[in-house]
Amino acid sequence: MLAAGHAAVDLYQGAVPALVPFLVAERGYGYVAVSGVVLAATLLSSIVQPVFGVLTDRWRMPWLIPVSMVVAGTGVAVGGVTDSYALTWLAVALSGLGVAAYHPESARLARIASEGSHVRMSWFSLGGTLGFASAPVLVTPLLAAWGLGASPFLVVPAVLAALLTLPAIRATAGGGQATRTAAPVSGRDDWPSFARLTLVIVFRSVVYVGLSAFVALYMGGGTAGAVALFVLFAGGAAGTVLGGRLAARWGRVRTMRVAYALAVPAVAGVVLAPGPVAYAFIAASSIALYVPFSLHVTLGQDFLPSRVGTASGVTLGLAVSVGGLTSPLVGAMAEATTLQAALATLIAFPFLAYLLTHTLKEPAS
Template identity: 60%
Template sequence: MAIGHACVDVYQGAVPALVPFLVAERGLGYVAVSGITLAATLLSSVVQPVFGVLTDRRPLAWLIPVAMTTAGLGIALVGVGETYLLNWLAAALSGLGIAAYHPEAARMARTVSGGSHVGMSWFSVGGNVGFALAPVLVTPIMAVGGLSLTPLLVVPALVGAVITRLAVRSARLVAGGNRLDRAGSDDWPSFLRLSAIMICRSIVFVGLGTFIALYAGQRVGGGTTTGGVALFVLFAAGALGTLLGGRFATRYGRVRTMRTSYAVAVPAIACLVFVPGPAFFGFLALTAIAMSIPFSLHVTLGQDFLPGRVGTAGGMTLGLAVSIGGVATPVLGTIAEHTSLRVALSPLIALVLTGCLMGFALNEPATE
């Protein structure tokens, strides 16, 4: 399941990896490229909770490989269309596939791992690995043949669909079809507070993912190659942070771990935006680790706050509250158009601080 998660989230990471090439080949501005990110995330944000509700009613395991293939097909078509509208629609198709994948995949990962924090962190880190591999996959291919080679990017989806199909079949045998929905009352106030925290994180992480490649080129030089390195650092360090999150949560508790990590992220992102020189990559790695430690914890916290609706919780935590950051990227793009990327990225510091402070309004679920 973790490998399958990596294969599908390659396509979430592929969108920011394509941004420098869309700027170079199509002459798109900051607002236009942030619109592509919006296309990939907005539909996913809206639809993913719907798929979550559906998975609470009946198992939809067959949807996992189908959704993965759809996500890959959308990204494969981004470079095929010559008009901005076709690029936008292709990105939206990919977002639809991503939306359909996550709720049922999160439920199955929870079942197979027995609800373990560490197990869910491994499933979540699969997504981080996919993000990290996206620039490694996309940047060299685009550097050689440009956007006309985006159809090659469907390959991970096809491979992942085969692996995931086998995993789904094995999971049914191992888990015996059991579902870990628990009896108990749903704590919607706590879940909504958690969702607000995740929205802050989403805006920060999606904003960085969209613009960090361009910002790295401005700060360090090197053009698209430097941008690819910056994206790899962002997503690879994020994968490390996600793994650490499961370990820290087991030892110190989820809410305490979440509060501490966001507290560390505040000065880290401030230094990333304002401190000059080669330390840029160090602060980028620290920011990514601190922002990613709570990622898998959000999922298990959400499922425990809504013990009778783990599909809905999975759809919200991995969908609406995660990908909704794409809705804010056109705002950041507009600010950058009229000022600079540094000014546009500065509000992200306040968002991390807001998420940190809201963490003190949460307590561990009673089911722990």
């Protein structure tokens, strides 16, 4: 149930890139304008998500999970029917606030439910990945048929998921103080390692958010663009599950290194491969970039064992969404040169992440 709730919230992160082709077609927005909308979804989330993490370290707030779901859905639903760019930006920012509020508390409860298992946490992360993947499947046909005016219907999954997850929230959060200390991690907080891990996630975020913002347009928009987004998001589902299983066998840090090394040629293929061949590289990029996804969360929590909420807020929130802060730069470069040239700059970031993983070690158990 917690994974299903994660899917519903991250659907709204995936819905924003799915809105981009329709904002271009119906409102005439340019690359900079639509990248600004992507920025709206991530800017407020980037700023406030660590704050929610600190709060959940001090107080249990399970009520925040269903409320944040509805807020995330409402923002996207309203963003499609506003009559100005400013109001669209603010509505999408509201959705980002809901996403920010959701992740720290839900990750804390998921850690309790998973009892510290990397594989089980990968299933929780898989829920979010499937939410991303389902966004173009849900959003594109709806808006293609009825236009942006149909976007209010997009709030329905948030309401249904909020109701669905209430029993799981009550069961997981209702165990008193013992609930708070379930699946403890020994050791002191390792802030230097956590800071380096955060930078790895930032590099990963820049390339993934850049691809999700522009790959639909790069592949031609319309059905081709929707397929590209679906492949990008669905490939992440395979990568998330694979990451948990590989980490159980090889260890988290080694798995991350291999994944980021493979991401470099995969992202290059997205930019350089001709025609339909690019879809294979989009899938490969997504898998490689998502193999480390749940591992970032558990590593961060193990580096900061006394601040699980803060670690979750940063690894699931700030460091992930900060990539959206660079999307206007990619859009500006695309307008100044070509979209292909702008996307080519993303190839460097998985390589930087790969290099930085060599400074990390598994936390002492």
